[in-house]
Amino acid sequence: MPINLNHEAQVEWDKYLEASSMEEQIAHLERFVGVVVKHKGVENHLRMAKQKLKRLKATQEKMRQAKKGSGERWLVPKGEDAQIAIIGTVNAGKSSILNSLSHSDSAAKVGAYPFTTVKPEVGSTTARGARLQLVELPAIVEGSVRGEMSGKLVLAGIRNSDCVILTIDLTHNPVEQLKLILKELSVGKIRLNTEKPSVIIEKVGSGNIQVFNSHYYEGKGNDEITEIMRTKGYMNVIVRFHGPTTVDQFFDALDYTISYLPAIIFATKGDVKGSKSNYSTLMEYISTNKLPLEIIPVSSSNNEGFDSIEETIFNKLNKIRVFTRNNVGDISERPIILDKGSTIENAIEVLSKKMLRFFRFARVWGKSAKFDGEKVGLDRILEDGDVIQVFA
Ligand SMILES: Nc1nc2c(ncn2[C@@H]2O[C@H](COP(=O)(O)OP(=O)(O)OP(=O)(O)O)[C@@H](O)[C@H]2O)c(=O)[nH]1
Ligand SMILES: [Mg+2]
Structure with a gap:
């Protein structure tokens, strides 16, 4: 905490610490630098404030450039404490969820026709002070992973997020929607609610292939691991297991392009007749297949199911x-x-x-x-x- 600051400087510093946006942080830091009374006791603090200001301005400039550059416009720069991607199949109710969570009627356009949302739409909410940036991504379709309906950009948008809200429309075939989404994500190398494999692979300058704690490996042990590493082209590498690892997890660990993200299902349109039985079908499918997914039933039309939902989302973040x-x-x-x-x-x-x-x-x-x-x-x-x- 700053010490020996004059009152005006202290006020600006406190406002800076509590600022809710980068613009506000910059404004208060600029004012702080302007009003601080300089003496030996504040020298270090002032230097640190100036460095912070410089860094914030650089970040702001980067975000401006990213918004300008046409290719980058799809990746929403992270401006808050965490970015939450809202995804789902077409017309599932994603924009309506974005609006409900943002307490807004117009964060995104809602339409009864398909593909109302064709580029990311952004909203925000807070969870006891933490700011959550909400990004609705255009619908996932069969073939997203091959680029259908801007699918590659949608998947890049998901990878850019810290948590995924998976929207499932309870008015029809919820299991088909879930299967389609999970298939596209899986091929797109996105794993939901899955622990990163407990194995660390470290390239080294010499020493051949060294394996530690191979008793954790579900496969056939040292020889098999060494063989896999050789066929993958590794010469000098340390493979260290920290916990039980299946063969699939071992192959995942060798692929640095896989993203591991927390996720929750929002089963929406719960106000519509017939949604309850679809909800039961979905729950049964998830429990039978032991999918690590929690379902929250909501209705955007009736604004039901959104009580303390921000806390539920925040708790998924491991923060x-x-x-x-x-x-x-x-x-x-x-x-x-x-x-x-x-x-x-x-x-x-x-x-x-x-x-x-x-x-x-x-x-x-x-x-x-x-x-x-x-x-x-x-x-x-x-x-x-x-x-x-x-x-x-
Ligand atoms: N009854 C009911 N209808 C809903 C609910 N949520 C969304 N809808 C309706 O479902 C349709 C699609 O809603 P959107 O929120 O635009 O869905 P979307 O997933 O963003 O759609 P696209 O962007 O086109 O993929 C609209 O007609 C909405 O009014 C809900 O909770 N209950
Ligand atoms: Mg939409």
């Missing part, structure tokens, strides 16, 4: 929200978003790398604290919703 507390006890509205398992050190890295060098201790409130305001060091693992105050 945590950490709030900061300033020296007068105010808590930031906007959290820092970190990967699950992050520590105080990781949080400070996001706030300011320089602060790490001057770190003395931190105080924590929330699930990871043994008591309110517990004094902790850099290695304390944080939990979702924690509040921290850093003393530097």
Whole structure:
């Protein structure tokens, strides 16, 4: 936290920390630099603020360029804490879900005719301070993976996201829709709710093919692994298993182009007659085939099923929200978003790398604290919703 700042500078700094968009962050940092009273005690802080400002402006410029460049326009630049792709077959109700989640009538055009959405449509929502960018992608069709109906761009859009909402229309053949989507995604090398294989493959300069912990491998052990690596053209490589690995998972691990994404099914149009029996059919299919997919029934028309849905989406992301507390006890509205398992050190890295060098201790409130305001060091693992105050 900044120390020895004059009041106006402190106000701008706090506003910067709580800003909800990059534009606001830039505006408050610019004002901060303009109003800060310079003295020895703030030199480091000011330098760090200027560097942050420079970085933010560079990112903003990149996003502007990406929007301009025609080929890139399809990939929506990540402007928020996480990007959620809304996908599904044609007319499934994707735009309606985008509008419901964005609390808007017009984030995307809804149409009773097919292919109303032909390019990505963007909306946003928040989950207790975390900003979720919602991107509806045009419909997935038979052959998306070969490029049908801009399919390659749709798949690239999915890979660019942090989580997928799979829209299934409950008014007709839900299982067929799900099968079609999963087939296109699977061929398109996108795995949903699937753990990355527990094997690490590391190319090395010499030493041939070395295999560690091959007892975890479901196949025939060292010789088979060495043979596979040889036929794949590897000469010097370390293969290290960290947990049970099937033959399929081993081949997946060798393919660096596979994307692993969390996903949820939104089974929509639940207000329509007959949707309940289609919902049961879909649930049965998922449980019989042991698909790792959770279904949330919704109706965009009746705005049903959307209560605390932002929390459900956020929980899929494997991220945590950490709030900061300033020296007068105010808590930031906007959290820092970190990967699950992050520590105080990781949080400070996001706030300011320089602060790490001057770190003395931190105080924590929330699930990871043994008591309110517990004094902790850099290695304390944080939990979702924690509040921290850093003393530097
Ligand atoms: N009854 C009912 N109709 C819905 C619901 N959601 C969407 N619809 C209708 O379904 C049709 C398609 O909705 P959209 O939201 O445009 O679907 P989409 O998946 O974005 O469609 P495309 O972009 O064309 O692929 C429209 O006529 C909507 O009014 C719902 O929850 N209940
Ligand atoms: Mg649409």
